[in-house]
Amino acid sequence: MSWSQAELVAAAYGVVFVFVLVYVAIIAAKLVRLQRETAELLELARGRKPAASERVPSLEAHEEA
């Protein structure tokens, strides 16, 4: 297959552009995953917060007794 010089120049710059684009897409996908995991951990932490506050009165009652 014969390639013209202009096509080869376009291919060289295009390859770099595609690489950077793919890299940014991978990073973006990772950020979305991290955002989801952060939300999950926040839910988990919020779920534990009431449980911890519930334990405090019972502890106080135990100490009084």
Added chain:
Amino acid sequence: MGLAIVLALIVAPEDADQGISQRIFYIHVPIALTAYFCFGLGAWKALLLLWRGDERYDLESYVAIHQGTIFGALTLITGSIWARASWDVWWTWSSNQLVLFLVLFLFYCAYFMLRFSLEDGPRRARSSAVYALFGVVLIPVSFLAIRLAEDFIHPTVFTREGPQMTGTMFVTFCVVWAAVTLLAYVLYRVELAGKRLDADLRELREALG
């Protein structure tokens, strides 16, 4: 980066000898220099890890080498395209510069094989650091091979007499180099921040049970 591409593809004058294919030079050489810089940075961070024993240098060294490998792959691809345009072949084994860069690239590809074959921890960090330091020896060899080569296939643009190009060409080259270095730095910071956040979240998940 936009300005750099405009300068490289439109503003810079066409080379009398190579014609339009010489424009690949403006992207190929800065990417190659950035790859060398990333590998060097990875080795420097590896040295700091071995010297100071701070674990954060392990991740910094890994990310720098990862960046270097990406830019190394781009160097080989753009170089191969330029070879097709200038010499009518995609690859030639007779050019020391090409072969030595391929050796350097494969050496750092093996870094990942070593790293991921070991358990996460200080042993992996130290082994990876030692390997990264060995690789740094190949950088000056690969860089100087173009001058030591006997075949003279690969062009030598920067000589002791200075850059062998016009002022506009040299300015274009410097602008593209600055843009590529900035791009590499931004990608390095973003990847590093992502990896640190990932590690922190994993630790937090374990702490929360």
